[in-house]
Amino acid sequence: MATIPHKLNLLRERIDAACNAVGRPENAVELLAVSKTFDADAVRQAHAAGQRAFGENYLQEALDKQAQLAGLDLEWHFIGPIQSNKTRGIAENFHWVHGIERLKIARRLSEQRPEELAPLNVCVQVNVSGEASKSGCAPAEALALCVAVAQLPRLRLRGLMAIPAPSAAAEDPRLPFRVLRELFESLRRAGLEVDTISAGMSDDLEAAIAEGSTLVRVGSGLFGKRTP
Numbered sequence: 001m002a003t004i005p006h007k008l009n010l011l012r013e014r015i016d017a018a019c020n021a022v023g024r025p026e027n028a029v030e031l032l033a034v035s036k037t038f039d040a041d042a043v044r045q046a047h048a049a050g051q052r053a054f055g056e057n058y059l060q061e062a063l064d065k066q067a068q069l070a071g072l073d074l075e076w077h078f079i080g081p082i083q084s085n086k087t088r089g090i091a092e093n094f095h096w097v098h099g100i101e102r103l104k105i106a107r108r109l110s111e112q113r114p115e116e117l118a119p120l121n122v123c124v125q126v127n128v129s130g131e132a133s134k135s136g137c138a139p140a141e142a143l144a145l146c147v148a149v150a151q152l153p154r155l156r157l158r159g160l161m162a163i164p165a166p167s168a169a170a171e172d173p174r175l176p177f178r179v180l181r182e183l184f185e186s187l188r189r190a191g192l193e194v195d196t197i198s199a200g201m202s203d204d205l206e207a208a209i210a211e212g213s214t215l216v217r218v219g220s221g222l223f224g225k226r227t228p
């Protein structure tokens with residue numbers, strides 16, 4: 001059975017190869033290890049192999065893991081949907097939040113971010129596949145939402161995030177990521193100092209990297225199959 005350090009190496013090679021294939025430098029893409037449903041020991045193993053950034057979807061599960069791993073130098077990213085009653089716990093215990101889709105949630109996170117911590121890094125999530133059931137703001141609303149989020153004092157807008165629908169990937173796997181990159185470029189043209197495109201998971205990271213992703217979020221490709 002492949003160990004976590006071994007799979008981490010393979011994954012880094014896969015990311016490097018995807019960068020090389022499109023002429024991007026190998027350090028252009030950061031790996032976020034998605035540890036949701038996996039235990040603290042899996043995180044400890046990945047950290048021992050050089051991984052520092054971890055993604056979690058469920059607040060209570062993340063807090064339990066953080067408590068068990070206190071003392072390790074880890075960077076925690078909240079990547080799940082955000083309910084209003086969870087914003088305080090997220091604002092107090094994470095370095096990044098990827099799923100901002102409403103200004104109301106962003107305002108709460110900013111108000112609840114403790115003074116003694118650095119501003120919370122955030123990405124606005126965009127629904128690039130146009131499905132009513134998927135989360136994220138509409139592409140046409142992304143710029144206005146980003147401008148508003150960038151003004152919140154305790155947040156630092158870093159860029160955009162998306163989770164394209166697999167069905168969209170079947171036609172042209174790069175298309176949804178291209179939509180995301182074009183939006184990102186429009187933010188830059190509008191004067192926003194963004195540096196992050198959070199896109200690409202275990203099954204589609206090559207397509208995402210080809211379209212400029214700067215951060216891929218990989219769970220099953222590193223820790224194994226999740227049992228839901």
Ligand SMILES: *Cc1c(COP(=O)(O)O)cnc(C)c1O
Pocket residue numbers: 034036057079080163201202203217218219220221
């Ligand atoms: C679970 C999850 C991932 C990781 O997905 P894998 O297919 O296991 O790599 C990435 N991003 C988000 C937002 C997730 O919820």
